[in-house]
Amino acid sequence: MKLLYVAMFALTPLAQAGSLAYVAKVDLEPVALAYASAAKLPMLNSKSGFALRVWSRDYMLGNVHGTVVASGQLRTLDTTSKYAHGNVIIEPAALSASRSAPNQRKLEALVIALAPYNGTSISCGVMDGSSVLVHAAFNGRTVTVKAGNPSHCPDKASKIVVQLLQELRGEPPREVSPNSSVKRTPKPLRGSVTAYFKR
DSSP: OOOOOOOOOOOEEEEETTEEEEEEEOOOHHHHHHHHHHTTOOOOOTTSOSEEEEEEEETTTOEEEEEEEETTEEEEEEEEEEEETTEEEEOOOOOOOOEEOSOHHHHHHHHHHHGGGTTEEEEOSOOSSEEEEEEEEETTEEEEEEEESGGGOOSHHHHHHHHHHHHHHTOOOOOOOTTOOSOOOOOOOSOOOOOEEEO
């Protein structure tokens, strides 16, 4: 299934923690739908109960990683992607077997903290690396946020995304340095997804 995602938006700079973050209002639903369809998952909606899907894609290597949390269970995917003719093509992949999810209350709290950024794409000017799409349902609503290289960005939304990733991996929290100049690729989640959208 081929789904196209076209984003046209103006960037709005916001000062956060002494650094500049660019926040753009974007319709991220087509991207979330593409990932869900490729993973053979139904689209999240306000009646889904608590559910969390985190998709990350390495810009340079094309690796795609996904983690799906629902009903207290966690499943993952691993796949690859390529850039061709203006489109990002992500190969379909099967979900892993289910296992117990991390602390759901902590995940819910982080999703609620991310809710004010619903429908935005956030970056701080770091090139290459990876992007992370967070798509969640809770309390009768859905939240979708995209963050570019969140582990390099000191703004509040990026920090929340990093905390989500750490919680899903079972890692202890760590500080994000606002003065970091090293281009590190965040450690990927185990698992990944599939999609087709226009870059």
